Amino acid sequence: MSTNTPTPPAAPLQRDASLPLAHQLAQRYAERIRQRLLLPGARLPSVRECARHHGVSPHTVVAAYDQLQAEGLLEARRQRGFFVRETRARPPAPALAGGPVPRQVPLDATTLIRGMFGTDTTRAPGSGVLPADWLDIGLLQSALRRAQAGSPDLHVAYGEPAGDARLRLALTRRLADLGIQAAPEQLLTTAGATQALDLITRGLLQPGDAVLVDDPGWAVEFARLANSGMRLLPVPRHPDGGPDLTVMQQLAEAHHPRAYVTVSVLHNPTGSSLSAAQAHTILKLADQHDLLIVEDDTYAFLAPEHTVRLSALDGLKRTIYVSGFSKFLSPAWRVGYLAASPERTQRLIDLKLLSNLTSNALPERAVAHVLDQGQLRRHAERVQQRLDAARSRSVALAERAGARFVSPPRGLFGWIDVGVDTERLAQPLLDAGWLTAPGVLFSATRQPGSLMRINFATAQTAAFWRDLQRCIEALRGG
Template identity: 70%
Template sequence: MPTGTPPPLQRGASQPLAGQLAERYAQRIRERLLLPGARLPSVRDCARQHGVSPHTVVAAYDQLQAAGLLEARRQRGFFVRETRPAATRSAPPQAAATRQAPVDATALIRGMFEADAARSPGLGTLPADWLDPVLLQSALRRLNQADSHGLQVSYGDPSGDARLRAALSQRLADLGIHAEPAQILTTHGATHALDLLIRTQLQPGDAVLVDDPGWAILFARLSRAGIRLLPVPRSAHGPDLDTLAALAAAHAPRAYLTVPVLHNPTGHSLDLSTAHRLLRLADEHDFLIFEDDSYGFLAPEHLPRLAALDGLRRVVYVSGFSKVLTPAWRVGYLATSPERLVALTDIKLLDGLTSSPVMERAVALCLEQGRLRRHAQRLRERLAQARQRVATLATRHGFTWAAPPDGLFGWLDVGVDTERLAQPLLDAGWLTAPGALFSATRRPGSLMRVNLATSLDPAFWRQLRACADDIHGTMTTP
């Protein structure tokens, strides 16, 4: 992760300028700061950015092609070479229009692990200094003081810690979701819960509806499982239900994977009318809904959850604690009907026997007595202040929002190709999240995800404006 502007290329050094430039891009590709399929700057743009001749850039790009890192596409430019997983089963001919290039989601994961939050407006999580270490330490201290010897020397219940499942049942009741502890299965985070659903409820070749824009890691998991993606456009008004209905009629999808509340990346939440229409379509076309509520603690409890309206009939509810408590404990869960729970528990057993009873009991202690609820309320208040500050900075620098920012994210329109914009911003030390990362088809565009908690530095907005103007200038120069 860059922490500042990289040094300029060294003229007169033992390594030629073309070699230095090639190594700079090669390092970014190796570190997954440039995704497979990402477009590099044009020869002219790259020459201007690095103060070298176009001939030097062509030579550098030739070296990267020779190393197998780049490919040239006629009349389109230079792209990081794709690595395509072998297909599990060929998609039926009628679904050809919905196929997509695999998304290399490791760049987003590395961003979470390696990013300096202060210089990462594209970060997907809260910065560490927003979390509450005192709450975590208190839970661990109480756990050690209690009679927890049995927890620390046993595998635990395959369904999850009983005390945590009881606390989760109460949490769900607060959201209007009626689920007994026996209907809840704990997992190694919400991502693991979604993975269990993919492996038990879907088969290679199945069609699945997904939000577009949506979560790149989910797209990658589905693609590797041989699932056909049916992208449903998502805007400030929610999913395009007319498109969803047409896709459902044409492809008979098995499921719809969606984030109804504080959607990643737009920040939008479904209203009650849209939620009701969506559930009617699920009944009409006989598909399941996997409801990912990973950001639920950052949202007001009164926002409608699909599982509450459906009664866990067609909807499987998924959530976790990484976004609000700590990503280190890896505790998530799902709630569903009893008949689906058997297969899900079996796959969890095959994966890793059980999840950690110690960490799960610690989360239960955080939930009890309202400690986590109060922490979440403080986060919501702090995010509201950050949201107002970021909105002011965006307006001051001439940018607009594609959807009103809410929760942790804003979906910003910068007026130029954000994948192209990401390169000079990276040179200046800012890690961003271009809109193409969240497209099931890697569609380029002028949108980018902005983390409202990590975009408070006015220096970022000045740099963003300067880089966007620079790119716009090259587009209008004859």
């Protein structure tokens, strides 16, 4: 993530400007709506709350909201307030934790993605990546030089369709350390884990298929599946780390889903991991209902050794394992991979050929170098030590601010309850210059609530927690 463009606190409204206060306020909210920092269906602050926050009269707020309605950006709902206008129908909450979410799920994931570009991570406690200064630039530069010196042909020839052969061989050893046995021909490299997930969806699923997903879960995956025509079946994720297996069984019996997409280790956003008993039950259920399990292990290098993987227990029969290096080495490298049965891998190689021929061989060869030389393991140890210290500090600050951890703090993310609607809380915090990740972004059905995700590495600033307390008190006072 770039740190070149910080996210400064919003400037106060200018009383001596030629532009009326109401127009300034309307412009501020209009810009946030267009940038999708305010999502379709989001409720704006009440007139009284907004007037108090910005130090203006209620009449000024009403005029600003009227202007936004005239521009088609807001709608007023009787007895409820002002809401960002929907561009598509908002999906209803499923019955019995269970009916499929319609395919027209809004692509609210763009809010999280936009937060990955041009934002100073020191002002983004809801960030999804490691701070740039935690990455080892020297390691990256050295690996690229070695890759270039040893293989000048990488600059002038197409790479192998399945991915760099040296990297795939190194990955077999990496997977063996995780208990996953896979031959090089079972591996396919991709442009990050995101492309791997996209190839699986397009190559092995069909529009209209029902797919089980964790709720809360990764908003980008919800949006990607919905945009591909899948029907989402949200499975509640327990604080102890696993999905609600009773609900999963009910959904499988009622809707005959084709797949289950999950983050089994250091789940995003809760930080929890599956137990061995939960993993065994999930695999039995998959066998019973002919489910394909897509296991996204994006944060594998931050997990403790010997953490249970579904793919290790299953032997890649019903599972496809997905991981990558972009979040851990460099977002610019976009190196990911998947491991599957030989038949599925070949099918996905063919689709990769049709999509973009090959992936970038140079960074793949560089990753092979850092794997083979043990540099990646040493880098992981340094990051984990630094993350342990950051987590301790962030947890202490969060608890001092009155936040409650819904899941035990582990990995990169904390899932906290702050006692007020975090979608509403996000706006005054944005005014103070803080980019947060309210819980609604991780709900497949866009359900608001008092939960939010924090990144332990970027939430160590005491000033953020002071502003959080101040904004919470202001919301409760309103």
